[in-house]
Amino acid sequence: MTIGAAHAVAPQPPPAPPERTKVRLLELVKRHGPQTAQDLAARLEVSVPAARRHLGDLQEQGLLLSRTERPGGRGRPQHVFSLTERGEAAFPRTYSGLCVDVLRHVEGLFGDGAVLKVLDARNVEIAARLQNDLPNHLPLEDRIRRLAVLLTDMGFDPVLEKDGADWCLTQRNCPNLTVARQYSQLCDSELRLYAELLGTRVVRESRIACGQAACRYRIVG
Secondary structure (H helix, E strand, C coil): CCHHHHCCCCCCCCCCCHHHHHHHHHHHHHHHCCEEHHHHHHHHCCCHHHHHHHHHHHHHCCCEEEEEECHHHCCCCEEEEEECHHHHCCCCCCCCHHHHHHHHHHHHHHCCCHHHHHHHHHHHHHHHHHCCCCCCCCCHHHHHHHHHHHHHHCCCCEEEEEECCEEEEEECCCCCHHHHHHCCHHHHHHHHHHHHHHCCCEEEEECHHHCCCCEEEEECC
């Protein structure tokens, strides 16, 4: 073996292109909620100064904002980065401003309860369409897992976790965010739909439309 061979170093993979790194940063903040530069650098396996440069660019583009927090209310203040409304809009959406306009007119013409009636009627149609995929004779766990697959196809980016006797369904994206921010009835209707499809009690614990990182549902076993 030559001296040169003894000291040879395995080639390192090339760094991700800058734009791809920015996309990954946005995806991480979307998926995990507000993050520090140190958190994001560790997840991306880049230096903290490199992460801060990308974060600065994303702030200038209006996709991220930062605020100062003390961890656990104590300790040294940290800058925490979260998505702006423009940053949220970079992720999949299935509804547009047209839907908001239609619901506004429904509410104006037929009263406050009309929007919920429209959404409940939509639920009946969705439940009928999905019932073949979630038959009542299946064990609850199988129905929950099948529901998660369906929600993935619909752009909700769901994650399932077991918590004692319960299941927790976390939706890391809201395809209907524009509507949900103006009409909480959409979220109420979604909650009732899940309970109907699964045939059990479902409790919502957090909501993206309220500024939280994810929509989280507890499915009571």
